Amino acid sequence: MSWAFLRDVLSGVNKYSTGIGRIWVAVVFMFRLLVYVAAAENIWKHEHDEFQCNIKQPGCENVCFDHFFPVSHIRLWALQLIMVSTPSLLVVFHVAYRESREKHHSQKLYTNPRKTDGGLLCTYLISLILKTGLEIVFLVLFYKLYNGFKIPRLVKCDIKPCPNTVDCYISKPTEKMIFLYFLVATSCLCIVLNLSELSYLIFKYSIKCYLKRLVKKQQ
């Protein structure tokens, strides 16, 4: 089980997406997943070993690291990637449900079980709203947990067993900050893509409904 599983899941979702949805999948693959695996993971690899405090008191470094990094940036990033990709599975399940229903009744119940209309459209819209919501939740979480998107070089720690206020130095703060900004930028891009896809679909189907009503009235 690795990131290849997520890649396969997203490739499956791609079939039922609109054009904007496919761009979203491409952005998630290239600029988030690939950057995470190829570059970001290695920056945070030895973050605990390289976190150094100006003290010899045993336990002080551990306690200070735990206080300043309740959940490491890289773990939050991984969780965000997983959570944000999961709502697309709702669409896959709905299509599978439609197809199994047709098989069960051995007759054609839908004009095309894979076309986004009716119930499948609702599922697709819900998945878009969930994706956007989760992206925003994680961005807010990052902001609240780490007081903005800055990573300082030095943090001052005075938790027991540290005797007094102790200087602790974070490793590679600039590099971590650059990748954190990259993460935020790609999240915002994905939010924009999701919102434009949402508005496009709502607009398209409201025009369709309106034209249908107009035709009915004329008849």
Next chain:
Amino acid sequence: MDWGALHTILGGVNKHSTSIGKIWLTVLFIFRIMILVVAAERVWGDEQDDFVCNTLQPGCRNVCYDHFFPISHIRLWALQLIFVSTPALLVAMHVAYRRHEKKRQFRKGDQKCEFKDIEEIRKQRFRIEGSLWWTYTSSIFFRLIFEAIFMYAFYFMYDGFRMPRLMKCNAWPCPNTVDCFVSRPTEKTVFTIFMIAVSSICILLNVAELCYLLTKFFLRRSKKAGNSKQQPNHENKEETKQNEMNELISDSCQNTVVGFSS
């Protein structure tokens, strides 16, 4: 998800590239991505652990390392490779869109559609003309821009392409000026120069491909202008048909010679 997945994505685009494009892709995968994964990552693997400063002051090493290496070479190369590969996705999307349209035509039972089944549409290789020419040319242009930006960023951040053995650091909390020693400076310099050289080769290949496409475009235009001036007659139609067949034959010969699997 790793570089292998990128290879799968870009391999599909390869079918519709020019010969120079195929060479560029080969250079990218063998001399840049493979070298990065197999060799360069090992060289830079222990970069902070073996970055040693002549002081016992805790925190001084961390701060000096962060000051001299705001973003590691290896990460910068990884980002460069990702950004440089991305424009090819534009071409992949355009080709997928064209295929989708042809499949739709085929399903509607359009008389104009020249394919016998869906498999032929899937395997068809599109010629680089019309709107695909514009997409392809803009993708090469963006590739060039990204390569240039990253080369400049590299040069700007590290004051050239050499890795010094010794760096003098006086950032707080280091007490005074402190000597810090970089691990494996010569090996890192060799790999840096190698990666820069291969980037330059890729830039040259992209420039050559751009010139080739522009030349082909203007030649085709002047040929069309020349043909439209003459009166359309039966002999001309046969000539143009023969020309098209010759082009197709030469293109398929190029395919078998370069032979990049997709």
